[in-house]
Amino acid sequence: AQSVTQLGSHVSVSEGALVLLRCNYSSSVPPYLFWYVQYPNQGLQLLLKYTTGATLVKGINGFEAEFKKSETSFHLTKPSAHMSDAAEYFCAVVHGSGNTGKLIFGQGTTLQVKP
């Protein structure tokens, strides 16, 4: 069965510091991976996705993530945090084959950015 683990339910960084949000997945087939961001009382917005091809994926708002098959990881990074990055972040995985389309979400990581 597929699963997603986000290490750390809360992460706090200073403005301008590196952001690193960790995501590990388990999947018996090549996965498709997604990162979403959620601001308070809003829906989820797609940050980036990995399907095939280049393992370093660039997304919106300066975020990027690297797919590492050997480590079953898809960590999200941003070189310099901005106050507006404070939000909840979700990693999600889906089967890389078949017509399932069903996303499995991690439990989320709340990012706090301190001035």
Next chain:
Amino acid sequence: DGGITQSPKYLFRKEGQNVTLSCEQNLNHDAMYWYRQDPGQGLRLIYYSQIVNDFQKGDIAEGYSVSREKKESFPLTVTSAQKNPTAFYLCASSLNLYSNQPQHFGDGTRLSIL
């Protein structure tokens, strides 16, 4: 702009009452989904639909029902059988059910018990 509209934004349910959450999309997407979000638990899939007049149970379908009479609409009914309905409900859609298509989300409905 295309997107997903959920209404109402806030909803209150009395004991023994059924309530219906609306979800409309103008993205011309075939697939639609309903999720429940509880603090610290991420999102859990309630129901999903890949085409009009067809829908499938997700992981936590008990106490919920849906319909898909039109491509753009996928309402969710929270029935009185759902004993713990207080949560944030999110509707999503994607081009189709194929795995590499990202899902687009509405802004959610927060349901509380009176």
